[in-house]
Amino acid sequence: MxxxxxxxxxxxxxxxxxxxxxxxxxxxxxxxHSMNPFxxxxxxxxxxxxxxxKITEIVAITIGGDKNEETLRSALAFGADRAIHIKEAGxxxxxxxxxxxxxxxxxxGAQVLFTGKQAIDDDANxxxxxxxxxxxxxxxxxxxxxxxxxxxxxxxxEVDAGLETLEVDLPAVITTDLRLNEPRYLKLPDIMKAKKKxxxxxxxxxxxxxxxxxxxxxxxxxPAGRSKGVMVKTTDxxxxxxxxxxxx
Amino acid sequence: xxxxxxxxxxxxxVVGGGPAGLSAAIRLKQKAAExxxxxxxxxxEKGSEIGAHILSGAVFEPRALNELIPDWxxxxxxxxxxxxxxxxxFFRSATAAFKMPGLFVPKPMHNEGNxxxxxxxxxxxxxxxxxxxxxxxxxxxxxxxxxxxxxxVKGVQIGDMGISHKGEHKPDYAPGMELRAKYxxxxxxxxxxxxxxxxxxxxxxxxxxxxxxxxGIKEVWTIDPAKHKSGLVVHGAGWPLDLxxxxxxxxxxxxxxxxxxxxxxxxxxxxxxxxxLSPFDEFQRFKHHPVIAQYLEGGTRTSYGARALVKGGLNSxxxxxxxxxxxxxxxxxxxxxxxxxGSHTAMKxxxxxxxxxxxxxxxxxxxxxxxxxxxxxFKASWLYDELYKSRNFGVFLHKFGALIGGxxxxxxxxxFGGKFPWTFHxxxxxxxxxxxxxxxxKIEYPKPDGKLSFDKLSSVFLSSTNHEEDQPVHLVLKDKxxxxxxxxxxxxxxxxRYCPAGVYEVIGEGDDKRFxxxxxxxxxxxxxxxxxxxxxINWVAPExxxxxxxxxx
Numbered sequence: 127m128x129x130x131x132x133x134x135x136x137x138x139x140x141x142x143x144x145x146x147x148x149x150x151x152x153x154x155x156x157x158x159h160s161m162n163p164f165x166x167x168x169x170x171x172x173x174x175x176x177x178x179x180k181i182t183e184i185v186a187i188t189i190g191g192d193k194n195e196e197t198l199r200s201a202l203a204f205g206a207d208r209a210i211h212i213k214e215a216g217x218x219x220x221x222x223x224x225x226x227x228x229x230x231x232x233x234x235g236a237q238v239l240f241t242g243k244q245a246i247d248d249d250a251n252x253x254x255x256x257x258x259x260x261x262x263x264x265x266x267x268x269x270x271x272x273x274x275x276x277x278x279x280x281x282x283x284e285v286d287a288g289l290e291t292l293e294v295d296l297p298a299v300i301t302t303d304l305r306l307n308e309p310r311y312l313k314l315p316d317i318m319k320a321k322k323k324x325x326x327x328x329x330x331x332x333x334x335x336x337x338x339x340x341x342x343x344x345x346x347x348x349p350a351g352r353s354k355g356v357m358v359k360t361t362d363x364x365x366x367x368x369x370x371x372x373x374x
Numbered sequence: 375x376x377x378x379x380x381x382x383x384x385x386x387x388v389v390g391g392g393p394a395g396l397s398a399a400i401r402l403k404q405k406a407a408e409x410x411x412x413x414x415x416x417x418x419e420k421g422s423e424i425g426a427h428i429l430s431g432a433v434f435e436p437r438a439l440n441e442l443i444p445d446w447x448x449x450x451x452x453x454x455x456x457x458x459x460x461x462x463x464f465f466r467s468a469t470a471a472f473k474m475p476g477l478f479v480p481k482p483m484h485n486e487g488n489x490x491x492x493x494x495x496x497x498x499x500x501x502x503x504x505x506x507x508x509x510x511x512x513x514x515x516x517x518x519x520x521x522x523x524x525x526x527v528k529g530v531q532i533g534d535m536g537i538s539h540k541g542e543h544k545p546d547y548a549p550g551m552e553l554r555a556k557y558x559x560x561x562x563x564x565x566x567x568x569x570x571x572x573x574x575x576x577x578x579x580x581x582x583x584x585x586x587x588x589x590g591i592k593e594v595w596t597i598d599p600a601k602h603k604s605g606l607v608v609h610g611a612g613w614p615l616d617l618x619x620x621x622x623x624x625x626x627x628x629x630x631x632x633x634x635x636x637x638x639x640x641x642x643x644x645x646x647x648x649x650x651l652s653p654f655d656e657f658q659r660f661k662h663h664p665v666i667a668q669y670l671e672g673g674t675r676t677s678y679g680a681r682a683l684v685k686g687g688l689n690s691x692x693x694x695x696x697x698x699x700x701x702x703x704x705x706x707x708x709x710x711x712x713x714x715x716g717s718h719t720a721m722k723x724x725x726x727x728x729x730x731x732x733x734x735x736x737x738x739x740x741x742x743x744x745x746x747x748x749x750x751x752f753k754a755s756w757l758y759d760e761l762y763k764s765r766n767f768g769v770f771l772h773k774f775g776a777l778i779g780g781x782x783x784x785x786x787x788x789x790f791g792g793k794f795p796w797t798f799h800x801x802x803x804x805x806x807x808x809x810x811x812x813x814x815x816k817i818e819y820p821k822p823d824g825k826l827s828f829d830k831l832s833s834v835f836l837s838s839t840n841h842e843e844d845q846p847v848h849l850v851l852k853d854k855x856x857x858x859x860x861x862x863x864x865x866x867x868x869x870x871r872y873c874p875a876g877v878y879e880v881i882g883e884g885d886d887k888r889f890x891x892x893x894x895x896x897x898x899x900x901x902x903x904x905x906x907x908x909x910x911i912n913w914v915a916p917e918x919x920x921x922x923x924x925x926x927x
Contacts, residue, residue, distance in 0.1 A: 138422070138838075138923060140422075140838045140839075140840040140923045141838045141923055141925065142835065142836060142838050144676055147596060147634070153925075155926075156425075156492065156494065156495050156498070156925050156926040157925045158422060158423050158426060158838075158923045158925065160422075308546065310546055310548075311535040311536060311546055311548045312514075313380075313535075313548050313551075314380070314382075314512060314515055314532060314550075314551045315380045315382070315551060317512060318382065318510070318512075321510070
């Protein structure tokens, strides 16, 4: 069984995000980037499934400029067998990404697409679902446990009320949640080997994809600062203060 | 317990991805290409990426870069802001200052032809150039210790990943690799933790004066475009440090960079004597001086960081070579303190070492020998000449204070061309300079106003520092009792104040005091390793990838 794993290059989770002074977006120049942490979980899951013998080949895929090669090298160090780099600079909207992933799914005849439930930069949480919809295949989102078994997958997902278990026919899209696994450390020897693994470069045109333009960012702003707190001395004062705010 | 470790062998291994290490790696590949042969070069860097741990002013002198990559402009090097003006101020008090007339500015402080840069971004660019030439660069992996066999340095061992706070192997434990090479170039920057061991082990500093250090604290601000003067460089001496005295020396800088950014910083010499002095708080109050505040008011602080720097110059330079390896850049201490610049000198030292190593590898030598050609090349280079001219600067300042020492330096630099017939020495070690707390005056620092000045924790937050939480503390006390039993009564435990990241705290009351180390805050500046009066704190590398994630620093 062949698995596709999509990996997005995002501003690193340790970086304190800064909004550009003209409000057109966030500062990305000179800022550390790394693989979207939810995609790391997707990558880890694919590798574990391969180690269990459920998957035979893992293909990592990304969309972006030259620097995305780093992200693919990380995916290859995790254990992907090869990678596809859809080389397109500039903003990519979720629908565009979904169209591209759907095209590659078809072309590769992959049985499952593992992808993070969302990326930590735009938090859109749409791409996985859209791929499933475009291909008219099953989707299992927010996975916290995955079992692959021939023609179907059993996926436990985290919902508000607790855990829900789904059985889906393959091919399917599985989006990964935080508690599915803990991604491994990339080992230096694996990173060295990853440098020699193949990366194929394609464009949207090669895949027959036209960029969607349904979303327009009108403004980006930093969250408003917290107003100063009030120290209270007694419970009565606290109750009075809460009542004053109409909270009690 | 023995652990099975993977081993990789290279011709040359570079430890550290700063200006020295990257320039060396590039030069090695260039020399190999010239000879039509292959030299395989590996570079490891403890930061999560190249540039993540780089912090410098920085006014950049392109001399070494012109030699290394003459077409750097076409290749897109981030040198975009030529220095447009040099102002030097003597700060007399919290409100007063006088500007030094241009005539009296010592030659090394002239900045025509230099650029205001983010050294982090210059290193990111150098990293790309190196990778394009085939250098294997591995960020996120910290060298733990040198591999020394029969007195010969054979490479380094990379730190293990996945060890718990208690020292046990976690499920994701991954043993660090051994990287072996014919020659290893150590380029860790000021007070490198491997360099320190090697200097000790091979007695490299036995003929040199003691090394001297400073701590530089820096912030990046985005300011009102109306106040921004691209390329304006401001340097200052005096308040809040000493202008005439020698108890607390140092200097300040403010550079106007691109995109309405200014960088502002204060360097405090680690030879300061009052244990109550806090470099961080001195810097915070410094920003309220009208000369500085005029630019910062209404602006936003976007980044914060700190790094120790080496300033002993030529007199303090250790022997550069030992069997199988060399020290380059500030791991040796090539910074020119009279210019307050170390990037071009670090790069040049890396290039010279690379040339020596390339010659050896191309000549078919097996490695492990001493690259004495590097020392010879160093002595014959403009780098040596430059450091020779500046050799007395730091000593003048330490002995006579910023104003008088600065005046003597002006005489030497501008009238004697840097060639006084005498060499002056400064033999007191920085960690021995503190006076006892009982003989020192407490310093009451003003409360930060949240506009120009800030507290330590909100500052560290801006350095994007991160360490895996469950790992051994990387600030190792040789004797756990010293902070409370000795440093506290004698020096009011100065670690609480000299650390710019709030790593060290004394908590508890009365007899129930204890010393707490918040290692996850550490910005890898190395000040504690230098300044602790008992030399009791040993900075070792935490798990690879930990530490600050500086952007545009």
